[in-house]
Amino acid sequence: MGEMGLRERKRQRMYREVSDIAVRLFLEKGFDAVSVAEVAAAAQISKPTLFRYFPAKEDLVLHRIADHEEEAARIAAGHPEAPLAALRRNFLDGLARFDPVTGLNDDPEVLAFHRLLYGTPSLVARAHGHQERAEARLAEALGGDLDARLAAGQIAAVQRVLAMDNWRRIAAGEKAADLLPRAVAAAERAFGRLERGLPELGGGG
Incomplete structure (x- = not known):
């Protein structure tokens, strides 16, 4: 139970951190001007890993309202x-x-x-x-x-x-x-x- 709770907290933190990085880039350069690869590089994760968390580029932004x-x-x-x-x-x-x-x-x-x-x-x-x-x-x-x-x-x-x-x-x-x-x-x-x-x-x- 404790391990599952820790894993879930880590997963939620990853969602939040990657979303925050993406939103910062989008605010700085514009949503259409930033690629998913650019967000993945800034978050120091692979593109496939990013897509595992966020199936669509838009989800990087909408994570903030999804809850x-x-x-x-x-x-x-x-x-x-x-x-x-x-x-x-x-x-x-x-x-x-x-x-x-x-x-x-x-x-x-x-x-x-x-x-x-x-x-x-x-x-x-x-x-x-x-x-x-x-x-x-x-x-x-x-x-x-x-x-x-x-x-x-x-x-x-x-x-x-x-x-x-x-x-x-x-x-x-x-x-x-x-x-x-x-x-x-x-x-x-x-x-x-x-x-x-x-x-x-x-x-x-």
């Missing part, structure tokens, strides 16, 4: 009596701590990463796949039927639109701390509408 794929489903499954209230609370908590996933973060490195992500068509397309899988897992956690899939689609859309609105405002020069009250009010309003439209998911928490 959020299970988040909404985990929260919903953990609060089966009121999943929507739990998701709302989680999003508001994320805003309060300026979690980059909410779009409300003006750290220069986070902004540069978001510009790289949203400014590269192949990364946008790959990110869309992550969003679809996250939505599908949320739907399963909500019951897996058509009603659950419709609800998951609405919840995912609200979270995505809120995060993109925050990110666009910050990219235009607004400060995260100044934007926080507006972002909280927008999230409260959006989740309030979801709760009124999806009362069976236990809103109003």
Whole structure:
């Protein structure tokens, strides 16, 4: 057990280190200007080893958001009596701590990463796949039927639109701390509408 835990930690560290090296190169030179071979050389691993960890070049960047794929489903499954209230609370908590996933973060490195992500068509397309899988897992956690899939689609859309609105405002020069009250009010309003439209998911928490 201890050995497996150590091996898994080493594997996760390798993922993180190689991803960080790749993102630095992409930010410096542009995503399309950096080859996978260049990333492998900078990380001091072979190209086949790199592809074992990251099947596609885009995955080197999207590793940073891939761990959020299970988040909404985990929260919903953990609060089966009121999943929507739990998701709302989680999003508001994320805003309060300026979690980059909410779009409300003006750290220069986070902004540069978001510009790289949203400014590269192949990364946008790959990110869309992550969003679809996250939505599908949320739907399963909500019951897996058509009603659950419709609800998951609405919840995912609200979270995505809120995060993109925050990110666009910050990219235009607004400060995260100044934007926080507006972002909280927008999230409260959006989740309030979801709760009124999806009362069976236990809103109003």
